[in-house]
Amino acid sequence: MTRERLFNALLLAGLVLVPLAAQAADEPFTITLATRAVILALAAVGLNIALGLGGLVSLGHAAFFGIGGYAMGILASHAQSYAPLAEWPILIEGTKSMPVIWLVAILASGLAALVIGALSLRTSGVYFIMITLAFGQMFFFFTISWAAYGGEDGLSIYVRNGFPGLNTLAPLPFYGLCLVLLCAALWLFDRLAKSPFGLALGAARQVPARVAAVGLDPTRLRLVAFVISGAITGLAGALFADLNRFVSPAMLSWQMSGEIMVLVILGGVGRLFGPVAGAVVYVTLEHLLGGITEFWHIFLGLILLGIVLFARGGIVGLVAGRGGGHD
Template sequence: MSREGYVNAALIAGLIGVPLWAHVAGEPFTITLATRAVIFALAAVGLNLALGLGGLVSLGHAVFFGIGGYAMGILAFHAQTYTPMFPDWLNIEGTKSMPVIWLVAVVSSALAALVIGLLSLRTSGVYFIMITLAFGQMFYYFAISWRAYGGEDGMSIYLRNSFPGLNTLDPIQFYGLCFVLLCAALWLTARIARAPFGLLLNAARQVPHRVETVGLDGQRAKLVAFVISGAITGLAGALFADLNRFVSPTMFSWHMSGEIMIFVILGGVARLFGPVAGAVLFVAMEHVLGDLWDHWHILLGLLLLGVVLFARGGVIGLLAGKARTHD
């Protein structure tokens, strides 16, 4: 096993061991923190596919995170108030079932990513960053003005949604669910990176004109990557809303987009476990330093500066050395 393999295995072991210890020791808050880290990691695994492999610097991934969150919020709201959705033309009931909510979250964020990607991919570089940011802000202000679903105040969901066979209100069970989904997303992105599609996407990032001259469509590859990326981040949004039992427009805010990007950069862009390392480190800092000092973001900023200037491979790069071209 390579050094990076050991680092990844250690991360997985920590994500299994620490919550289990907290469960046995009766520290539910630690489990909640771990759940938060795992959900953030999932959101960042989504972004890493677009950013790391596709080179698409999206500052609008909060759109998908928010869509996932609102998919959960809206479905659960109608279920808990026993009101139909779209009463005038389509009488659909809400639901408290996680699998259904996830499906809706994934499909709707993938659709949003398709539309946003089709428009944004006509640009590149700083214009791409700006147009994705603009989409993010559009969704943010739309959510603020959407009175039916809480407007600026957001809305609370009283009971966590259900999953067949599990008691999702038990912190360790909900954590396990999120952890399994994270592993599935990691497995998916690892497979994609090694598949023909990954080779194409990787080349389209580095030498777009080469890709065209061997008869392949690099732009379409980037679009597909952006859609898968948005869908994964959307799923994370649904879980995040379920963790907090609350959704609000802040899930759409550009701070959120920035944070997802920070997870990726902190952990290591284009490294499979980079988003996991980044999210864990972020949540740990938020908890430990945030308790000590209100202005802990200054330290986060310094750390980020250090990573960008001196350790481009992020945490994974520091621990595991340079990326190996896989075989």
């Protein structure tokens, strides 16, 4: 077993054991922190498909994160006893079922990724970065003006949505659901990276002209990766909104896009467990240093600077003792 695989196994074991220990010690807040880390890791896994496998530097992934969140908020608000949408008599059937909400979030964010990707991939380099940022800001300002669903104040959901056979109001069962979905996303990333599609996508990232020469369309490969990436990030957004029982335009801000990208870079771009390591470190620093100073991002910046300068493979690459991408 390589050092990277051993590190991945230990990290996964920690994600299982720490919440169980917190439950035994009656510390639900620790479980909530772990849930936040797992959900952010899921969003980062989504971005890692576009960035790590496809080489697509997107600053608009918060749009998919927010679309997933609003998919949850809108469906759940229509299922609640009160009616927050007097201005919008839309015929939407509300639901409090997590599987249905997840499906809607995946489809909505995947469709948005298809449209945004089809337009953005007409460009490359810094132009691609800026156009994805522009699309993200368009969605952000739209939600601010969407008064029917809270506008700038956001939308509160007073009771967490349900999953058949589980008490999702308890911290541990909901954490378990999020962890299972994260593991499924990691499995998908691993399968994609090792599949013919993943190999072709990697080749399109490195030498697009050669991929086109053998009859493959590099743009189509990138678009498929971008859609899958957006769909997974949208699922994470739905879970994040359910965790907080609140959705707001802040989920679609460019700062959120930057935060998701930081998780990938911190853990290791293209690494299987890179987003997980990045999310765990980020949430831990936020909790420990956030109580000391509101300027805790300074320390995060120093760590990120060190990673970029001396550990191009991120935390996982540093542990593995080599740079590069997916193993």
